[in-house]
Amino acid sequence: GQQLNQSPQSMFIQEGEDVSMNCTSSSIFNTWLWYKQDPGEGPVLLIALYKAGELTSNGRLTAQFGITRKDSFLNISASIPSDVGIYFCAGYDNYGQNFVFGPGTRLSVLP
Amino acid sequence: GAGVSQSPSNKVTEKGKDVELRCDPISGHTALYWYRQSLGQGLEFLIYFQGNSAPDKSGLPSDRFSAERTGGSVSTLTIQRTQQEDSAVYLCASSKMDRERDTIYFGEGSWLTVV
Numbered sequence: 001g002q003q004l005n006q007s008p009q010s011m012f013i014q015e016g017e018d019v020s021m022n023c024t025s026s027s028i029f030n031t032w033l034w035y036k037q038d039p040g041e042g043p044v045l046l047i048a049l050y051k052a053g054e055l056t057s058n059g060r061l062t063a064q065f066g067i068t069r070k071d072s073f074l075n076i077s078a079s080i081p082s083d084v085g086i087y088f089c090a091g092y093d094n095y096g097q098n099f100v101f102g103p104g105t106r107l108s109v110l111p
Numbered sequence: 112g113a114g115v116s117q118s119p120s121n122k123v124t125e126k127g128k129d130v131e132l133r134c135d136p137i138s139g140h141t142a143l144y145w146y147r148q149s150l151g152q153g154l155e156f157l158i159y160f161q162g163n164s165a166p167d168k169s170g171l172p173s174d175r176f177s178a179e180r181t182g183g184s185v186s187t188l189t190i191q192r193t194q195q196e197d198s199a200v201y202l203c204a205s206s207k208m209d210r211e212r213d214t215i216y217f218g219e220g221s222w223l224t225v226v
Contacts, residue, residue, distance in 0.1 A: 042220045
């Protein structure tokens, strides 16, 4: 079935730095979602993208739906300690009629 | 309720016992998913219910795992004869299945520990 790849797998950054992570697929997706999971919690939706080329911001977060519909990126500006967690991308492919999740990017923020 | 509700939030069980995990999706959401997440790992798809269609059980790891969804709403995931490798967080999610703007929302998860 479809698979999503996320890079990097993990990253360590200094507080205040900007972060960029991306998600790629071998097939076209119609929806891209970005989630953050804190330790001991369920994933929480950060940003949803529904149209190729769409660029959406949510506070310090910005995400874009790639023009090819096979990728998406998530940027976090001016990182803070509470940004620590696992960031999952997910896509909805109406051929598969199911959501597919990436393996996650684990973010650590050093004070 | 406002969000996806799961119970119990934590369950410790002895190896060989059966467990039931419950999920109450967001009202009006026709699609319901179960995922499993081992410590520090990604999300492993288990099963997907959509309306009255036959569920997609392709992710269930063995015949010890089964799930039901009664009345198109509440779902129960049952694990029979639990093994230690079943220890994980079991996450339930639901979505509206709106093809134009679909989004999936997760519950807090049920933490299962098999001792």
